[in-house]
Amino acid sequence: xxxxxxxxxxxxxxxxxxxTASRVAQLSRVEDLARCTFMPGRDLVLGGGSNLLLTxxxxxxxxxxxxxxxxxLEDSHEGALVECASGELWHSMVLWSLAxxxxxxxxxxxxxxxxxxxxxxxxxxxxxxxxxxxxSVRCWDWLAGKPVEFTAExxxxxxxxxxxxxxxxxxxxxxxxxxxxxxxxxxxxxxxGIEEQLGAMGVSEVTADLVSRAVIALRKRKLPDxxxxxxxxxxxxxxxxxxxxxxxxxxxFPTLPAYPAGDGRYKLSAAWMIDHCGWKGHRAGDAGVSDxxxxxxxxxxxxxxxxxxxxxxxxxxSVQDRFGVALEPEPVIVGAPWQESPDS
Numbered sequence: 001x002x003x004x005x006x007x008x009x010x011x012x013x014x015x016x017x018x019x020t021a022s023r024v025a026q027l028s029r030v031e032d033l034a035r036c037t038f039m040p041g042r043d044l045v046l047g048g049g050s051n052l053l054l055t056x057x058x059x060x061x062x063x064x065x066x067x068x069x070x071x072x073l074e075d076s077h078e079g080a081l082v083e084c085a086s087g088e089l090w091h092s093m094v095l096w097s098l099a100x101x102x103x104x105x106x107x108x109x110x111x112x113x114x115x116x117x118x119x120x121x122x123x124x125x126x127x128x129x130x131x132x133x134x135x136s137v138r139c140w141d142w143l144a145g146k147p148v149e150f151t152a153e154x155x156x157x158x159x160x161x162x163x164x165x166x167x168x169x170x171x172x173x174x175x176x177x178x179x180x181x182x183x184x185x186x187x188x189x190x191x192x193g194i195e196e197q198l199g200a201m202g203v204s205e206v207t208a209d210l211v212s213r214a215v216i217a218l219r220k221r222k223l224p225d226x227x228x229x230x231x232x233x234x235x236x237x238x239x240x241x242x243x244x245x246x247x248x249x250x251x252x253f254p255t256l257p258a259y260p261a262g263d264g265r266y267k268l269s270a271a272w273m274i275d276h277c278g279w280k281g282h283r284a285g286d287a288g289v290s291d292x293x294x295x296x297x298x299x300x301x302x303x304x305x306x307x308x309x310x311x312x313x314x315x316x317x318s319v320q321d322r323f324g325v326a327l328e329p330e331p332v333i334v335g336a337p338w339q340e341s342p343d344s
Contacts, residue, residue: 001035002026009062013049014112016230017305021062027087028066030140030147030175036063038142040170044334047114048089050232051121055305055335065116067175070096079182081135086116086174090123098209102181104133106212107188110219112226112233116174120164121330122157126215127191131157133179139164139172147175159261160237160330187211193218224290230299231290235312236270236327249323270319270327271295277318287311309336 007024010016021044027033038045042060046052067087074081080102084093093115094105107128117123118130119137134152141148156163164172185208189195197214198206224231241249246258246266253276257269274280274294281291286303289311290296297308297315316327329338 014226019054021058050112103208109212109215135178234295
């Protein structure tokens with residue numbers, strides 16, 4: 001296990017904000033964890049750094065997850081049980097599955113970050129979520145000091161959430177996940193844009209690989225590249241509201257997208273509301289809102305995490321004022337609360 005002290009974290013987060021860790025330990029094997037201790041609030045587990053906003057230095061240890069490995073545990077004509085270590089790039093996992101003739105992850109192509117973040121966020125895109133294929137999650141229990149395994153049901157997956165992000169936040173480090181992937185392709189093309197992109201590509205016979213290529217093209221066109229401008233993808237979740245509130249808002253704003261979200265609730269487009277509050281393309285110093293997609297906050301160069309957080313709060317406050325809808329951040333905010341206390 002490699003260890004270093006006083007390490008800059010700027011290259012380890014896709015926002016590219018400056019922060020320093022007192023100590024960094026690189027995890028390459030599950031066995032390394034038996035020699036580690038973790039203190040919530042002081043230490044941090046860091047994967048791809050694509051779903052967090054650092055607002056200051058880390059006083060304790062940053063554990064860099066670099067555990068690798070992908071394999072077929074069971075295989076048949078119908079499908080396969082796949083295991084992937086948490087330190088692998090998610091997109092690499094998607095391409096690996098397609099190369100092995102497996103389907104189910106194609107709509108999740110080009111999502112940034114590592115495999116370990118997938119069950120924490122229950123990642124999803126273009127009508128598909130990890131929960132559609134997840135079988136189990138293996139973790140290291142920091143509190144008990146031993147490995148544990150959870151079924152998909154045990155993980156309590158929801159919209160961009162799980163037990164690992166709520167009740168058990170900071171207790172478990174995901175070490176690997178298992179998924180059931182199919183060999184028979186069942187396309188999911190209902191999400192806006194995919195069929196149009198396939199048409200633009202001249203596709204006559206749809207395959208999982210072509211859907212993956214279409215999703216990649218869509219994401220590249222709609223979202224800024226973190227290698228060119230710092231960002232963490234969608235910063236806000238699409239809020240779910242009651243049917244009554246959705247009806248009221250649709251009466252006042254007929255073009256506001258609203259989709260059934262189960263339990264009598266409707267999911268609203270956060271991007272639409274942010275755009276209609278005039279934030280798309282806004283810039284405050286080097287902190288800004290992308291001119292490509294209103295859900296994406298960007299670092300144009302030297303913005304700090306605190307400056308990006310302040311901008312995000314202002315965006316959310318304006319949506320609350322105009323639409324009466326509270327927005328919640330999708331990335332993990334490290335070092336500061338999302339909501340400022342009245343005394344701060």
